[in-house]
Amino acid sequence: MLHCALIGCGRVAPRHAESIRDLASLQLAAVVDVIGPRAQRFAEAYAATAYTDYRHVLDRADIDMVHIATPSGLHAQMAVDALEAGKHVLVEKPIALTLEDADRMISTAERKGRRLGVVLQNRFNPPVQDLRRLIDEGRLGKLLLGNATVRWYRPQEYYEDGWHGTREMDGGALMNQCIHHIDALQWLMGGEVVSVFAYTATLAHRMETEDTGVAVWRFANGALACVEGSSITFPENLEGSVAIFGERGSVKVGGTALNRKDFWKVSGEVEHERELLTHERLDSPSVYGQSHRAVISAMADAVDSGGKVLTSGRDARKSLELVLAMYESARTGREVDLVSDKRGGEASGATSSCP
Secondary structure, eight states, X not given: OEEEEEEOOSTTHHHHHHHHHHOTTEEEEEEEXXXXXXXXXXXXXXXXXXXXXXXXXXXXXXXXXXXXXXXXGGHHHHHHHHHHTTOEEEEESSSOSXXXXXXXXXXXXXXXXXXXXXXXXXXXXXXXXXXXXHHHTTTTOSEEEEEEEEEOBOOGGGGGSSSTTOTTTTOOTTTTTSHHHHHHHHHXXXXXXXXXXXXXXXXXXXXXXXXXXXXXXXXXXXXXXXXXXXXXXXXXXXXXXXXXXXXXXXXXXXXXXTOEEEEEEETTTGGGHHHHHHHHOOOOSSTTOSOHHHHHHHXXXXXXXXXXXXXXXXXXXXXXXXXXXXXXXXXXXXXXXXXXXXXXXXXXXXXXXXX
16 A cells, blocks of 8 residues: 655645545545645544645655645645655646756656656546547547637636746646646647747736737647637636547547537547437536546556556656747747757746746
């Protein structure tokens, strides 16, 4: 059995704690939060020991794996400290706010021989897995166009908690709300993104970063993709979707958290679309979706077997690189050439989190 520590007892923390509780191979031994009463309440709810300083759990020899669910700007140092202490690490998205920090986390995990995973749970959703199989089997043919759309709403109070929407701790709508969909889009399209052009704006909130962003990606094979993301769609979340258009099929996965098949038109199967959607219009009541347990289980399996982490630090770095490229394009008003940047030894935007 692997003994886990959870750092951060905020909004997403129950997803981790409940998943650990449901998995026979894991036990939640410790929880950490800088707000002492919150840590204590959480510890009592899940039969764990409460701490206010994460370094104390790193000193415990019985802790095998650390889950990090803190503000994004804290991910990197906490992860590096845990890896240096010999712990396996599973961190919430985004992996970090700079490529420099992401690379530091990845290299530390490799040097210490520990597993580093990132919570990209929507990859495990059944409709997304079905779409990935379609693509892997070649049933959509050559992929031509992709789209990620996130039309969500956050009230002004959301950005007044001291970290959301800040450059140092969070980033804006693209980095926070949209990164799951950006990750899914690049993972499903598969090819290398060679250039990015983007605009960002702060249209409806008082905050340091953007609440709206739009971008176009160009792939090495000539395919294109569009990204639209925001937190301005009053009065509620309206859409979070990824669509893929190929030579022989057009598919869209949407719902609250990429948990529903919106259309599914595949050559030779179009006549079955209505029946398929009637039986598989799954959805989730939460933007977190229902696949935290799947990603945590897969991480535990990788630790036990010494195998590959299915959502590794290197996987998560790809979506971070794309968000940072979008920020760089919006800042400069120019297309960002990712191929030239890589040849130069550093991806554009690697040392800055947002405009």
